[in-house]
Amino acid sequence: MKNLLGKLSGAALIALSALTANVQAADLHVMSSGGFTAAYKLLGPRFASATGNTLDTTLGPSMGKSPEAIPNRLERGEPADVVIMVGYALDDLIKQGKVIPGSRVELADSRIGMVVRDGAQKPDIGSIEGLKQTLLHAKSIAYSDSASGVYIERELFKRLGIEEQVGPKAKMIPRIPVASVVANGDYEVGFQQVSELLPVQGAAFVGKIPESLQSVTRYAAGIPVGAQHPKEAKALLDYLASPEAQPEVTSTGLDSVTSH
Known part of the structure; x- marks a missing residue:
């Protein structure tokens, strides 16, 4: 854990600690689509190590007819605390009442x-x-x-x-x-x-x-309605969208959209 956290700057550790100060450790179910996966694989373990949470991650496309697609997984009732996906596909889930509207965060642009x-x-x-x-x-x-x-x-x-x-x-x-x-x-x-x-x-x-x-794809994330751990989920989303996370985000070929 110490070796992993040592890779984070002091500012990043302070920011992550602030985001998770009042959050209890939980087993978070995360669904992530391909475009943000490389960045998530870098950032997720750091969040987990710093907070004591565990991340149970399922990968699948943001749309389409395959059983693995995130909307289809949610339709089947698979548990999820966080969904990371193409922005307009997330908007569709919000309109359908499957994702909490105010939970959306902007993550990155992909070309x-x-x-x-x-x-x-x-x-x-x-x-x-x-x-x-x-x-x-x-x-x-x-x-x-x-x-x-x-x-x-x-x-x-x-x-x-x-x-x-x-x-x-x-x-x-x-x-x-x-x-x-x-x-x-x-x-x-x-x-x-x-x-x-x-x-x-x-x-x-x-x-x-x-x-x-180009067709620039915006990646965003949100918390599904019925999530078991909404507070911990929000802490994860705030971290993924934070300025401190941007070096890892851009290192994977994505373009930063942070406004800070």
């Missing part, structure tokens, strides 16, 4: 990037034309079944004017990281939020798509 297999030549996607030519010449294209993939399938190809040419060779990949199917050679190029691409071994990060074509 779309591209990977190729390790050792493959990295194309230039820094310009609109460069990205367009990369897609036209790629033998196969993979994209996610979450927010970034929905944007690519429904909007990006159309905006580039290449929907008919690339549609037949592009596929949405459910549940698993897109970079993994590029790493094993099933697809030549893959697109997903940067924070979900970077952790996968065997795939090489090429870069973000041009800013003028």
Whole structure:
């Protein structure tokens, strides 16, 4: 525990202690979607060690038809004290009365990037034309079944004017990281939020798509209605959104949205 807390700055420790001063240790059930997972894996253990809480974490997409998707888990009645997910998907749960409206916190922004297999030549996607030519010449294209993939399938190809040419060779990949199917050679190029691409071994990060074509995904978190440990959950959310947590957040490929 001491070694882990030693990685936090003095200011971060003071802030975390203040957030959790009146909180009892609890077993928190956390549901987190892919884009914020890398940051959560860094920050969650620090919160747990500093507070005595344990974090029982379930991973799943923010939307979609798969049983693992967070809305579907909540619909089945799976217990959750915290949900971390795409902001507009969280808004839907708030509107449905499944997440407490005032509990929402803003966590980070995520941009779309591209990977190729390790050792493959990295194309230039820094310009609109460069990205367009990369897609036209790629033998196969993979994209996610979450927010970034929905944007690519429904909007990006159309905006580039290449929907008919690339549609037949592009596929949405459910549940698993897109970079993994590029790493094993099933697809030549893959697109997903940067924070979900970077952790996968065997795939090489090429870069973000041009800013003028970006679809920025906001990650947010909230406390479900019926949460067993709402006070402890709020302490976790306050910590994840705190200025002290931002170096870890940005180190995973996310962009900070803290207003402090």
